[in-house]
Amino acid sequence: MNEIQIFCPATIANVSCGFDVLGLCLESVGDEMTITKTDRMGVRITDIIGANLPLEAEKNVAGVAALSLLHHLLPNCGFDIKITKNIKAGSGIGSSAASAAGAVYGINKLLGSPLTDKELIYFAMQGEALASGSPHADNVSPALLGGFTLVRSYDPLDVIAITAPPELYVTVIHPQIELKTKDARSVLKENISLKKATIQCGNLGGLISGLYTQNYDLIGRCLHDELVEPVRSILIPKFAELKEAAKQAGALGGGISGSGPSVFALSRGETTARKAAEAFAAIMQQTSVPFEAHVSAINPTGIKIM
Amino acid sequence: MNEIQIFCPATIANVSCGFDVLGLCLESVGDEMTITKTDRMGVRITDIIGANLPLEAEKNVAGVAALSLLHHLLPNCGFDIKITKNIKAGSGIGSSAASAAGAVYGINKLLGSPLTDKELIYFAMQGEALASGSPHADNVSPALLGGFTLVRSYDPLDVIAITAPPELYVTVIHPQIELKTKDARSVLKENISLKKATIQCGNLGGLISGLYTQNYDLIGRCLHDELVEPVRSILIPKFAELKEAAKQAGALGGGISGSGPSVFALSRGETTARKAAEAFAAIMQQTSVPFEAHVSAINPTGIKIM
Incomplete structure (x- = not known):
């Protein structure tokens, strides 16, 4: 598999009494990303549809998250990322988290899943750091794990997934x-x-x-x-x-x-x-x-x- | 049934991160109480074995809790309470709560259980108010409900019972x-x-x-x-x-x-x-x-x- 197309869901952080610890994942609102494995090392944001965001990888949340993952995994290849943004930036439903989580999820899958979804949280957080100034996990965690997530601790990072009631x-x-x-x-x-x-x-x-x-x-x-x-x-x-x-x-x-x-x-x-x-x-x-x-x-x- | 003998367990409040909200109930540490229905209205503490505590009902946590319940239920009878204290006063494992919860539990049972165990929490809290100056629920709740309890709110009183893992x-x-x-x-x-x-x-x-x-x-x-x-x-x-x-x-x-x-x-x-x-x-x-x-x-x- 050299290319993957993924749906990157919107998320709600805080969830009222869960300030800075709780988050949940939406089903029907989200971005789309196409990630392609290439021979060219590094990360390239090839296209962003639906939003005016920087294409330079170091200035893009998806790019930064992807680069931090590559820095860890050191694969012998690179990745092109195309993003279709449906989640408006600054809306408060995890627009940057969707991009950051999507980038690391897609790359990890294309590399044969060397890391678990939970392990990917740390790398997605690096994208969040670019977006908001702090590497918080309360949106990228539900984006990667689904349902509700509780960020119990940052040091060490400890995230708990909680299944949502069906209705x-x-x-x-x-x-x-x-x-x-x-x-x-x-x-x-x-x-x-x-x-x-x-x-x-x-x-x-x-x-x-x-x-x-x-x-x-x-x-x-x-x-x-x-x-x-x-x-x-x-x-x-x-x-x-x-x-x-x-x-x-x-x-x-x-x-x-x-x-x-x-x-x-x-x-x-x-x-x-x-x-x-x-x-x-x-x-x-x-x-x-x-x-x-x-x-x-x-x-x-x-x-x-x- | 005119007399009941009950085991009133010790409890642990706070449970580390659960300050003022969490409590748990012990199995093998507790007081014993004998409560007898009598024709004489009111509450009488007839004997306290193992501790030097006031026998006057208005000055005794079991007495105060019992009186608050009687004030609510207005039964056409009274109750004698005999307490064998095994939980040391001031030990921090719910000595006063065991007495307060035991009194209202026993009386309620002798009256045919007009209230649920959860409804009894409020009345047991009145005994706690005498003991510590504030009508807190974090010991009387696990004493009455068992397992772990979470006092979600005092206004209105909302206590959640949580089953403890078996091991x-x-x-x-x-x-x-x-x-x-x-x-x-x-x-x-x-x-x-x-x-x-x-x-x-x-x-x-x-x-x-x-x-x-x-x-x-x-x-x-x-x-x-x-x-x-x-x-x-x-x-x-x-x-x-x-x-x-x-x-x-x-x-x-x-x-x-x-x-x-x-x-x-x-x-x-x-x-x-x-x-x-x-x-x-x-x-x-x-x-x-x-x-x-x-x-x-x-x-x-x-x-x-x-």
Whole structure:
């Protein structure tokens, strides 16, 4: 096999109470990549369709992730990468992670899978470092492993894959404003009260429990972010109204996707998830902000060969 | 049924990364209570064997918990309570919780179980309020429900029961120094960094995951308390040595039991748990502090009728 075509899914990091540790993988939103093994050493980004991003490998998240993997594996060949971007950059649903994870996944497959998907996380993170300034794993992990992922630790890197309950659906609304990850980081408070941290732990623990027991009500009760949402949500137009409208439509709950500006809701069943999308849209139509809505199952496996 | 004899187990609150939210129930350490339905309204503590505690119901944790339940149920009878204390007061393994939970459990049973065990948590908490100044649920919940419990929220009260992996054993060492819950609280920092809170969330989420998937290695990796142990452990003689010795003996990890002074370790299998007890004892023997060690399976059901 000298060429591989893959679907690189969008992902939601943080997932409300799971700030900086939890992520989930979408099924029906994602980029496409074609990766070709060549005799020419190194990595070449040959084409990017649908986005204005640098083709120079060292300045491209897919290129940087690919190069870090090649630096480790030292194969006697190179790779051409063609990317069709469907995930908008800066949307908060893991656009850079899809490219970074896709690049390392595809190259690893073309080399006969010397590394496991879990081992690829580290290399995909190097692409994320280029995009956001820090090599975080909360989007590349669900992109590579599917379902929900918990980044337990960075030192050493320890990521746990958690199967999503089968009826859990995601609704995402992307208000098309510019909100840089770095700016969304800068509003965070460096210190928080021990009391709030304890509440966050209670909700995160409950959410993990709800995922394993497929207890949708419990999942809904736990979708409460005590630490980050209160300060970060002020950067997102109509955030409180969006969240409330989704709940009124029957969603279990929701929050900010990644560092925003996208907002997500989780629902039991596709029908409710579609109603939440309509509710999201109705709120956004009260503004002049253009938007895009997605409804998706949770992707159980992550990146797929097309 | 006019009389009931029950075993009221010791419990471990906090469980390392689970500060103020997690608890677990011991199998082989606990008090005994005999509760008798009488024609005389109200609650009478008729005898306490093994401890010097107040017999006046309003000043006794079992009495206060019982009275709060009677205030709710308004039965046309009263109850006599006899307690045999085996759990030392102030040991940090839920001595007051065993009494408070036992009282409400026994009375509820004698009244034909109008409330579920989960509903009893609220009333048992009122006894805890007398003991420690705050109506916390992290010991009474595992005492009533067994296994591990997660106190997700106090407002509203939301407690999740989690089955313990079958091979998980607990070792407890009780250095017999006086360490009041209030003092152990006073050393805590009111504010912590968001970064530390995130690490704690990662470990708590991982621990919950490990419990559901019976992944003992993961459980061990997650037994790391970023928030409380660093400051509270200075109040416990030889804490670092105890923890390290248990790990060297093969334990998965450990931490402070409740607010101390007891220290616990979790192990896979009883043999390792017994080795951890020997390792604990060897460290304590280097000091002049008297101590008591326990090895126990995790109690799957909580309080038991004898």
